[in-house]
Amino acid sequence: MGVPQEAVQALYVELGPALLAYARSIVRSRAEAEDALQQVFVKLMAPDAVLPREPRPYLFRAVRNTCLNRRRSASRQTTPPLEVMFEAPDGRRDLALDLQKELAELPDEQREIVMLRVWGEMTIEEAAQVLEIPANTAASRYRYALAKLRARFGVPVTR
Amino acid sequence: MTADDHELETLLRGFRPVAPLPLRAPGSRRRRIAPWLAGLAAAAALAVVATRSVRQAEPRPESPGSRASVGALNAAVRAGQYETALDTLAVEMLPDPRQPGRALRVAGDVSQDRRILAGGH
Numbered sequence: 492m493g494v495p496q497e498a499v500q501a502l503y504v505e506l507g508p509a510l511l512a513y514a515r516s517i518v519r520s521r522a523e524a525e526d527a528l529q530q531v532f533v534k535l536m537a538p539d540a541v542l543p544r545e546p547r548p549y550l551f552r553a554v555r556n557t558c559l560n561r562r563r564s565a566s567r568q569t570t571p572p573l574e575v576m577f578e579a580p581d582g583r584r585d586l587a588l589d590l591q592k593e594l595a596e597l598p599d600e601q602r603e604i605v606m607l608r609v610w611g612e613m614t615i616e617e618a619a620q621v622l623e624i625p626a627n628t629a630a631s632r633y634r635y636a637l638a639k640l641r642a643r644f645g646v647p648v649t650r
Numbered sequence: 651m652t653a654d655d656h657e658l659e660t661l662l663r664g665f666r667p668v669a670p671l672p673l674r675a676p677g678s679r680r681r682r683i684a685p686w687l688a689g690l691a692a693a694a695a696l697a698v699v700a701t702r703s704v705r706q707a708e709p710r711p712e713s714p715g716s717r718a719s720v721g722a723l724n725a726a727v728r729a730g731q732y733e734t735a736l737d738t739l740a741v742e743m744l745p746d747p748r749q750p751g752r753a754l755r756v757a758g759d760v761s762q763d764r765r766i767l768a769g770g771h
Contacts, residue, residue, distance in 0.1 A: 496675070503673045512667035528670050536675065580664040590665050609662045634655075641658050 493538045502546055503532055509610040510554050512576050516594060516606050517558035519565070521574045527557040551611055552621045555603075593643045601636035604629050718743065 507528065514524035531553045534540060543549045579586035594602050600622075607618035619629035718739050726735035 500673060503670075507670045507673075508667040511670040525671055529674060532673055575668065577665040577667055587665060590662070605662075609659055610667055637655055637658055640662070641654070644658065644661060 494535055494540050494542045496536060498542065499532060499535050502535075502550065506547065506550055509606075509612070510550060512610055513551060513603075513606045514554050514558050515574075515576050516602050517555065517599075518562055521576065523561055524558070527554060527561055530557050545617075547611070548613065548617050548621050551607060551613070555621060589643075593640055597636050597639060601632045601639075604633045605636045605640070608633055 510531075511521075511524055511528055514527045515521055518524050518527060531550065534553075535542065573588070575584060575587050575591075577587040577590055579590070594605065597605065603622060604615075604618055607613050607621055608615065611618070613621070615630045615633060616626045618633075619626040622629060723732065723735060726732045
């Protein structure tokens with residue numbers, strides 16, 4: 492049986508960019524992130540593969556696990572290459588790089604929740620399931636991360 | 651989540667993550683490499699066939715090893731030429747100490763020099 496190829500392709504088109512950005516936030520290069528993404532989707536195309544009813548959290552978790560495995564097995568640490576992983580609204584490369592820099596400076600656990608919530612378009616509860624942490628913890632980390640990003644991107648606090 | 655949080659999220663979502671490379675179907679990589687491998691394999695096979703043809707066309711010189719086989723020596727025994735055969739093989743197969751530069755010749759020269767230096771003959 493397996494998962495219909497068309498369904499896999501549709502998921503790849505829909506979630507691929509967010510999954511790639513998420514993967515890249517865990518591993519150290521775009522090439523590694525691409526490989527991890529391909530690995531997950533190739534498994535999904537296996538004849539015995541099963542797609543859960545909620546594919547989004549499943550795919551983000553699969554990408555996360557694949558990336559963490561790859562990161563653990565990485566033999567040496569090198570300086571990450573400068574790669575643009577986002578397109579800014581007005582096409583400004585410098586803004587996109589600024590965003591990446593700010594994301595990179597967040598602690599891992601905060602960056603992950605931001606990636607899942609903002610670009611993975613998940614609820615805090617779904618993101619917490621992917622990260623296997625309590626929802627309250629996820630919400631707390633997200634608030635801290637937003638506070639840091641707010642300071643950088645200049646969205647005022649209206650209180 | 652406050653209104654500010656939503657505003658910041660909207661701002662952040664304005665940054666669109668870039669699309670990944672096209673998805674490679676399982677086996678597509680193999681298919682992409684296959685013609686290249688097939689070409690290489692065909693070229694290698696042609697080279698082997700051509701080399702064998704040339705070797706078969708060339709007259710094979712009789713090697714000393716072929717005359718030193720058990721069968722060849724048996725034939726020499728039956729023909730009463732065993733000693734002659736061994737003498738011929740010895741000349742062909744064993745190192746000739748009389749030739750300049752050969753290992754035995756050099757070893758012999760060195761040995762003689764040492765004897766001279768040591769006050770021998």
